[in-house]
Amino acid sequence: MSGKRPTILVFDSGVGGLTVLAPIRQARPDADYVYVGDTACFPYGDLPEQQLIDRVTAVITAMADRFKPDLIVVACHTASTLVLPELRSRLAIPIIGTVPAIKPAAEQSKSKLVTVLATQGTVKRDYTAGLIRDYASDCDVTLVSARLLAGHAEAVLRGEHVEDAAILKEIAPAFVTKGERRTDCIVLACTHYPLLMDVFERVAPWPVQWIDPAPAIARRVVQLLGESKTDTAPSKAGIALLTQESGWTAALEKAFATYGLDRFLNASLPDGPNVPAKGFGV
């Protein structure tokens, strides 16, 4: 791939995928980036499974057709725990998913009380149950579905104020005690949550390790695409697309610019989760 910059497409339901884009960009500053947030359908956490499969497949295949990426990162647990087999059957491009970091949490936990903090979709997935069964059988795992937390992260990134108390209410059930033991590792199983890390640390009832999958995703990108090339021209400005009409505000553009994205477009996709997987070419 000497001389040719790879294009990496990062996808999420909203702004959460930025927390995954950041370490990828650090690892491959020479790549071109396209970020897609399906804000017309945010939040994904509540969507019925088949609707989510249809929607995510439709948006990603349309965006892949338009931008011809070398690699796709589905930076969304709620989607990845469900749609990867369908996506991989349709696209001949490498696809990296983002799934709950239960294995590292179980390995790092000393108290063996681990919490998975996620959307209600991710909490109820068979995929998540399988990870717990396969990698955390020696732990007591508490699944906490934080219905409003991703929305709070969206609001904060858009420059709105969210009370600490509202965030504490969402994360408080993640802190569990059993006799002398207490939770020492919390899996951040939604890419929006690291955007609120300073608040989490401020309001947490006690210090814990917050397990973020993003650095592992960046390592996987390097495994698949190789190390950064020094002989390529510097990366172009990144493109960011939202599916919601008039989704861009000045505050949001400013926030995205700090992640190296500075062309703001509308993805021009139909609204709503019931987009058929076929039927709209771009």
Ligand code: DGL
């Ligand atoms: N960022 C998404 C995830 O990682 C979830 C947000 C949503 O509910 O759409 O699961």
